Amino acid sequence: MMRKRPSGALFVLPALVLLAVFVFIPLIGVFGLSLTDFDVYSVANPANLHVIGAANYWHLLRDRQAWQALETTLVVVVVGVPATLLLSLISALMIESIAERWRGLFRTALFVPVVCSTVAIAISWRYLLNTRFGLVNHLLGLLGLRAVDWLGSPHLAILAITIVVVWKGFGYGMIIVSAARKEIPDELYDAARIEGAGVPHRLLRITVPMLAPTLGLLALLDVSGYWQLFAEPYVLTQGGPLGSTTSLLLLMYERGFRWWRWGAASAIAMALTAVMWLFAWVQRHTRAGWRGD
Amino acid sequence: MAALEIEHVEKTLRSGQSVLRDVSFTARDGELLAVVGPSGCGKSTLLRLVAGLDSITAGVIRIGGRTVNEVPPQQRDVAMVFQNHALYPHMTVYENLAFGLRVRGTPRTQIDRRVRQTAAQLGLEAMLKRYPRELSGGQRQRTALGRAMLRNPALFLLDEPLSSLDVPLRAELRRELAALHRSLGTTMVYVTHDQSEALSLGQRMVVLAGGRVQQIDTPINVYHRPANRFVAGFVGWPPMNFLTAESFDDGARVPAGASGLEYGVRPESFSTQAGGPDDLQLAGRIERIESQGSECHIELTQRFGRVLARLRCEKLPRVGEQIRLWVRRSDLHAFDRTNGQRVELMGLERSGPRPEERTQ
Numbered sequence: 279m280m281r282k283r284p285s286g287a288l289f290v291l292p293a294l295v296l297l298a299v300f301v302f303i304p305l306i307g308v309f310g311l312s313l314t315d316f317d318v319y320s321v322a323n324p325a326n327l328h329v330i331g332a333a334n335y336w337h338l339l340r341d342r343q344a345w346q347a348l349e350t351t352l353v354v355v356v357v358g359v360p361a362t363l364l365l366s367l368i369s370a371l372m373i374e375s376i377a378e379r380w381r382g383l384f385r386t387a388l389f390v391p392v393v394c395s396t397v398a399i400a401i402s403w404r405y406l407l408n409t410r411f412g413l414v415n416h417l418l419g420l421l422g423l424r425a426v427d428w429l430g431s432p433h434l435a436i437l438a439i440t441i442v443v444v445w446k447g448f449g450y451g452m453i454i455v456s457a458a459r460k461e462i463p464d465e466l467y468d469a470a471r472i473e474g475a476g477v478p479h480r481l482l483r484i485t486v487p488m489l490a491p492t493l494g495l496l497a498l499l500d501v502s503g504y505w506q507l508f509a510e511p512y513v514l515t516q517g518g519p520l521g522s523t524t525s526l527l528l529l530m531y532e533r534g535f536r537w538w539r540w541g542a543a544s545a546i547a548m549a550l551t552a553v554m555w556l557f558a559w560v561q562r563h564t565r566a567g568w569r570g571d
Numbered sequence: 572m573a574a575l576e577i578e579h580v581e582k583t584l585r586s587g588q589s590v591l592r593d594v595s596f597t598a599r600d601g602e603l604l605a606v607v608g609p610s611g612c613g614k615s616t617l618l619r620l621v622a623g624l625d626s627i628t629a630g631v632i633r634i635g636g637r638t639v640n641e642v643p644p645q646q647r648d649v650a651m652v653f654q655n656h657a658l659y660p661h662m663t664v665y666e667n668l669a670f671g672l673r674v675r676g677t678p679r680t681q682i683d684r685r686v687r688q689t690a691a692q693l694g695l696e697a698m699l700k701r702y703p704r705e706l707s708g709g710q711r712q713r714t715a716l717g718r719a720m721l722r723n724p725a726l727f728l729l730d731e732p733l734s735s736l737d738v739p740l741r742a743e744l745r746r747e748l749a750a751l752h753r754s755l756g757t758t759m760v761y762v763t764h765d766q767s768e769a770l771s772l773g774q775r776m777v778v779l780a781g782g783r784v785q786q787i788d789t790p791i792n793v794y795h796r797p798a799n800r801f802v803a804g805f806v807g808w809p810p811m812n813f814l815t816a817e818s819f820d821d822g823a824r825v826p827a828g829a830s831g832l833e834y835g836v837r838p839e840s841f842s843t844q845a846g847g848p849d850d851l852q853l854a855g856r857i858e859r860i861e862s863q864g865s866e867c868h869i870e871l872t873q874r875f876g877r878v879l880a881r882l883r884c885e886k887l888p889r890v891g892e893q894i895r896l897w898v899r900r901s902d903l904h905a906f907d908r909t910n911g912q913r914v915e916l917m918g919l920e921r922s923g924p925r926p927e928e929r930t931q
């Protein structure tokens with residue numbers, strides 16, 4: 279048994295204070311707000327503030343906009359996360375196979391979007407995806423295809439946004455996968471070659487399973503990141519057309535800071551938090567059978 | 572089953588560094604050939620070349636009479652056991668064993684039968700569902716061996732398979748390996764840096780240094796008739812003493828030879844009593860006595876250097892005292908000072924068997 283020492287508590291205290299100020303207290307505050315009808319009128323006159331219990335949550339359940347935002351966000355997560363992982367994996371393995379002196383260049387080029395400002399990227403993509411003057415449609419035109427209204431069509435806009443999100447995100451995974459790939463001993467590949475495993479077998483039976491723990495971690499990071507999708511639709515489409523690109527976070531932002539309905543916005547924030555907790559819990563309890571030694 | 576023939580094989584790295592120079596030897600069909608040398612001598616490279624994991628710069632490699640220079644590893648019909656096992660950590664013992672058969676599309680029932688048969692042979696039946704990290708060092712090595720055995724290869728390549736194990740386990744597995752070789756009858760090339768392992772396990776041994784073959788012979792012949800000064804110093808423990816004629820009391824009586832000779836005496840060739848009139852004498856002051864139990868390692872110094880002798884511990888003088896030692900003239904090895912090659916001293920009966928007397 280470890281003895282509890284006051285000095286230990288002192289060491290933990292700064293972190294606990296920071297966590298409390300920036301996480302726990304706001305969380306409790308938001309939960310409190312979500313049980314009220316706090317809005318711009320309540321700021322003017324506190325008498326307008328009423329505790330309404332779970333009403334905000336009940337409204338949320340029957341709110342078509344909220345369900346649509348959930349669906350939009352889920353599409354980005356369900357399509358975007360596997361796409362990001364796949365691109366991270368493929369790019370990491372491809373970069374390894376090109377000549378050493380070009381490797382740095384390609385790695386940097388693919389990693390640049392990760393460190394760029396999301397807003398700057400979104401604006402650049404708005405130009406690229408412009409229906410009449412955009413490079414994307416120009417290239418499609420060269421292939422003899424008709425121009426596509428990427429950001430103006432309710433069906434395509436979310437796809438365009440997913441593309442932008444994946445494009446910005448996969449470079450990070452590429453670096454992580456690259457590092458993990460270097461940890462796989464060459465001897466395993468030598469042994470597999472002697473045993474008769476060709477390239478596909480070595481990839482699917484050695485590389486991918488050996489990278490599984492890393493890919494699992496990346497999946498968790500990507501899910502939590504994409505779940506909080508905000509800047510891309512905010513800049514590219516402002517949530518349109520017809521609300522088709524309004525993510526949960528964007529919806530929360532609009533309710534809270536555009537319409538000043540902080541009670542309702544807080545309920546969305548709490549729902550988001552609950553889902554994130556669920557993800558974390560699932561991840562903790564369903565770790566893959568194989569773990570690195 | 573197949574013989575391995577290596578003819579004038581060279582390996583030069585892209586940096587221009589030469590790893591193997593004009594290496595030629597043959598592992599006969601069914602033979603256990605030990606390749607031994609200090610680290611960096613090119614022995615692991617040699618094994619990789621035979622396996623097809625690296626390509627040779629020049630020369631010919633034949634397995635079972637077939638030239639395999641351009642043949643990819645999976646078609647060479649060889650199996651390799653790696654120093655660090657190279658077991659797939661994400662697969663169970665069963666899956667590790669079955670891997671080679673699976674990727675070759677062997678029917679499931681046949682895989683199952685052969686995996687279980689091999690596991691039984693190696694005492695791994697109870698381990699089939701475990702992951703490599705849950706095995707002991709010996710079990711891991713057995714799994715690696717089993718994986719190699721499963722495909723019934725024509726040739727086994729073993730790259731320091733026991734070096735990661737502790738000493739008692741190493742001895743145990745060495746015995747098992749020898750027994751396995753007897754029962755399988757497959758040609759094995761066993762690479763090691765441990766000369767004692769090569770001496771005890773190999774039917775013949777290839778001594779490699781600086782990328783060149785130094786000697787190829789049976790362990791007994793390599794020990795008793797080392798081809799050059801390097802082999803003499805490398806094979807045998809404690810290592811051979813290298814002396815000049817002046818080290819002996821009566822230098823003139825040291826067997827004739829040109830002035831440029833160096834003499835080698837194995838530590839166990841010394842005796843505290845004269846055996847015959849022809850014996851050479853040597854004296855020195857005891858610097859250190861190290862008991863090994865049944866015998867003692869005596870380090871003595873004289874004007875011309877240090878000498879290590881292996882003697883029975885009884886009736887030894889104490890540290891600091893003088894000691895006189897005798898060596899039979901026939902136990903003397905002579906090497907040319909300029910090129911280190913062995914020089915046969917005329918008219919001497921060697922104590923070890925000559926090549927034509929050797930038994931297989």
